[in-house]
Amino acid sequence: MNRHLTSWYSPALDREMPIASYGHYGFALLLIPTAAADFLEYERFGLIHAIAPLIESGKVKVFSINSINLESWMNYDMIPEHKGIKHNQFNEYVFNEVIPFIKNATSNDTMVYTCGASFGALHAMNLFLKRPDIINGVVSMSGVYDLTEYTRGHWDEQVFYNSPMHYLPLLNDQWYLEKIRASHHIHLFSGSGDYEDPDSARRFTTLLYDKGIWCDLEIWGNDVKHEWPTWLNMLPYILHNKF
Numbered sequence: 001m002n003r004h005l006t007s008w009y010s011p012a013l014d015r016e017m018p019i020a021s022y023g024h025y026g027f028a029l030l031l032i033p034t035a036a037a038d039f040l041e042y043e044r045f046g047l048i049h050a051i052a053p054l055i056e057s058g059k060v061k062v063f064s065i066n067s068i069n070l071e072s073w074m075n076y077d078m079i080p081e082h083k084g085i086k087h088n089q090f091n092e093y094v095f096n097e098v099i100p101f102i103k104n105a106t107s108n109d110t111m112v113y114t115c116g117a118s119f120g121a122l123h124a125m126n127l128f129l130k131r132p133d134i135i136n137g138v139v140s141m142s143g144v145y146d147l148t149e150y151t152r153g154h155w156d157e158q159v160f161y162n163s164p165m166h167y168l169p170l171l172n173d174q175w176y177l178e179k180i181r182a183s184h185h186i187h188l189f190s191g192s193g194d195y196e197d198p199d200s201a202r203r204f205t206t207l208l209y210d211k212g213i214w215c216d217l218e219i220w221g222n223d224v225k226h227e228w229p230t231w232l233n234m235l236p237y238i239l240h241n242k243f
Helices: 052-056 080-105 119-130 157-161 164-170 174-181 198-210 228-242
Strands: 003-010 015-022 027-032 060-065 112-117 137-141 186-190 216-219
Touching: 003 080, 015 080, 027 080, 027 119, 052 060, 052 228, 060 080, 080 112, 080 119, 080 157, 112 119, 112 228, 119 137, 119 164, 119 174, 137 228, 157 164, 164 198, 186 198, 186 228, 198 216
Parallel strands: 027 060, 027 112, 112 137, 137 186, 186 216
Antiparallel strands: 003 015, 015 060
C-alpha cells in the first residue's frame, strides 16, 4: 500500500501538524480521531488494514489527521470559554489547510468525505455541515451529536455552533441546506451494545429528515459494542456497500 507521512506548520493552530495518507486513487476519506488520539490512531488499531483492499484497488484514498481534543473540549483544566476558540481553530485548519492539501494530492474534482468514530463522529458531522461546499458527505460511527455530552455543563455560543443537535434545527439558510441535501453520502451507524447510544443517531436522523435531508441510518445489534472491533467491521461494510 502507498503510505505517506508529512506535516506542515499550521497557521490556524500555530504548530506543526502531521497527516498520513494511504492509497493512490479514489474518492478521499478524511479520518478524524476518536478522542485524544493522533493521526496514526486508525492505523495502530487496524482500521487501515481492515479497508486495505478498498485502498489498494483504488476505490478510496485515505487521509488521517491529529485530534486537538485535549486542548479543547477534553481539557478539563482549561477555561471553558477558551475551548470553543481552540476548536474553531481546528475547524479552520481542516477547511483552509487540510482540504486544499487533499485536493492537491488528488484533484480538484475529487469527492471528499469526513469520517470518524465516537467523538470523531461528532466532529466529522460538524465539519461536513459547516462546509458542504468543500466536503461532500460524512460517515459517522457510534457518535453522539450533542456536544454538551463533552462540556460538563458548560454552555456558550461556541458550544451551540459546534453542536449539530443544537444548531441544525435553526439552520434555515437555503444555500447551506441545498448543499447538504445534495449529498448522497450521509451515513450514521451505531451499535446497540455496551456504551453505544443508538438513540442519539436516531434523534439526529430525525432532525435531518425534518430539514428535508436524506441520510442513511443503520443500527446494529446488542452484541455490537462501543469498541474498535465494531468500527473495524463497520467501515469496510459502509465503504463496500454504500459507496
